[in-house]
């Protein structure tokens with residue numbers, strides 16, 4: 001007999017990575033439309049490294065960007 005238990009906590013699982021909020025990449029940028037969850041202190045943000053989000057008004061406006069990409073138009077989204 002095999003029992004499979006799946007606990008869904010509304011969090012990322014596959015490809016989850018944690019990024020400091022002061023790193024200048026799409027995951028921490030105010031223009032990025034992908035999912036990013038900041039911790040209680042806005043020190044780090046969790047993202048799914050396999051997910052892409054649209055750049056809205058930034059250096060690659062309209063493009064689907066991976067969370068670890070970056071450009072010179074980066075603006076800090078999460079502030080301590």
Ligand code: SF4
Pocket residue numbers: 024025026029030031032054055056057058059060061065069070071072073074075
């Ligand atoms: S491409 Fe640049 S402006 Fe656009 S989301 Fe990424 S860092 Fe931000």
